[in-house]
Amino acid sequence: MSIDFTLSEEQLGLQEAARTFAAKTLSVVAEVIAPIPTPDQRFYAIKPFYQEMVDAGFLKALLPTAVGGTSMAQLDFALAAEELSKVDINTPTALLATGLGLQPIIRFGSAEQQVTFLRPFTGTEPLTAAFAFTEVTGGANFDSADPAATGVQTVATLDGGEWVINGAKHYTTNGTGWDGLGPDVMTVVCRTDPSKPPQESLAVIIVPRGTPGFEVTGVIDTIGHRATISPRITFTDVRVPAGNIIGRPGDGMEIVRKAFNWTASAIGAACVGRMRAAFDYAYEFARTDKRSGPVPVINYQNVGYMLVDIKTRIEAARYFTWKACHHFDVTGGDDEELGHMVKIFCSELSVQVVYDAMRLVGVDSYTDMTPVAGIMQDVLCFPVYDGGNMGVRRRQLHALLSRPDYDPVASAQGRLAAPHPPM
Ligand SMILES: Cc1cc2nc3c(=O)[nH]c(=O)nc-3n(C[C@H](O)[C@H](O)[C@H](O)COP(=O)(O)OP(=O)(O)OC[C@H]3O[C@@H](n4cnc5c(N)ncnc54)[C@H](O)[C@@H]3O)c2cc1C
Secondary structure (H helix, E strand, O other): OOOOOOOOHHHHHHHHHHHHHHHHOHHHHHHHHOOOOOHHHHHHHOHHHHHHHHHOOOOHHHOOHHHOOOOOOHHHHHHHHHHHHHHOOHHHHHHHHHHHHHHHHHHHOOHHHHHHHHHHHHOOOOOOEEEEOOEOOEOOOOOOOOOOOOOOOOEEEEEOOEEEEEEEEEOOOOOOOOOOOOOOEEEEEEEOOOOOOHHHHEEEEEEEOOOOOEEEEEEEOOOOOOOOOEEEEEEEEEEEEHHHEOOOOOOHHHHHHHHHHHHHHHHHHHHHHHHHHHHHHHHHHHHHOOOOOOOOHHHOHHHHHHHHHHHHHHHHHHHHHHHHHHHHHHOOOOOOOHHHHHHHHHHHHHHHHHHHHHHHHOHHHHOOOOOHHHHHHHHOOOOOOOOOHHHHHHHHHHHHHOOOOOOOOOHHHOOOOOOOOOO
16 A cells, blocks of 8 residues: 555646647747736737647636536646646636636536536637636625625626626636627626625626626736736626526535635646746756856855755645645545645745745846746735635635534545535
């Protein structure tokens, strides 16, 4: 009996294919977007690269086989995500956001909803989806039990055979689509009755592209993820069929949790990829640059030790990510401990690691003469997005550890740390 971290032939092939794809296709994204001054135009400029990802099968990989997808395991997805994110964070993030937008339908949609809304994503078009969760007044208290003044303020009311949605969101990645008119599918987190707590009223409703009343009202600029779009969007009497609700009012709590459960470990892999990009630059610098001294700087103990520490932390982050992804796969996506821990661990580590790479490279790392400052701008996003690490600690992990049935060794043994109540 052993624990085997050896990748299979197929996994090595996938890793190599992703590495080759990234080197050939994604390596030019940085120079394409660099001169573009506005965030929306930067996002639109990555459409050809997204198309190439679709052509290479990365979008199909996220979708169930029942609708024509290839249903890639989370561990395999992480292997590819690390390679892609090492070279460019923007295009993989657009893909991740599409996956996040579709997760509610993948996990909780009816067979009819899956065929209607997921099947088109298995084709050859560069379709996008978005998850409209974060409110303009904040996302942290979406599950607040006090319905009166807090939580999700986007409201859907049933009018005959239709939901009528009103509200505003922001940071809805992919929320513009490729033309400002919206993504092909948007899953909108709302409340069906503002007088009821989210346990009874939180819902996720599918809004397809072209639905009247949807509007992009602005785009937030971000210091990193320069071609990841963070729009502000509004819903004014947006009408969709009553059948577009996923599950029932109140199910939104579980749907939101599971959607962010899927992204968590994938983000761990993205963090590893970005850390590797910083290491590679710092390592090459250390081996080749003398900084007007007698020998390349790797010969100095402080530089060598820092490289060792950076590399050690990257290795630890990768294998923790693999374990979390494996645990996600064996628990059917129900794990709510390791994925979130990996997201917190890898995202906060990535900031420390890239900072150390900056200290190692020295002052040039703070300029546009090296890629390291840009990598720092990218990794600073990881701890604050996807629910925010403080929120994840509080809502998911503190809550889990506070449960009387929490089992601290269950994850290590391949079991759920605490089974979650059914929807
Ligand atoms: C690049 C990028 C992409 C994103 N993509 C999406 C997307 O596709 N869809 C989407 O919906 N959102 C998206 N977001 C938003 C992101 O998911 C946010 O992390 C999330 O909405 C929560 O942010 P927050 O925790 O900072 O919440 P906020 O509500 O803004 O809270 C701010 C701070 O107050 C603290 N706080 C608030 N209330 C409490 C409390 N009760 N107890 C303790 N602390 C509290 C929080 O922990 C946090 O530190 C994206 C953001 C970025 C930057």
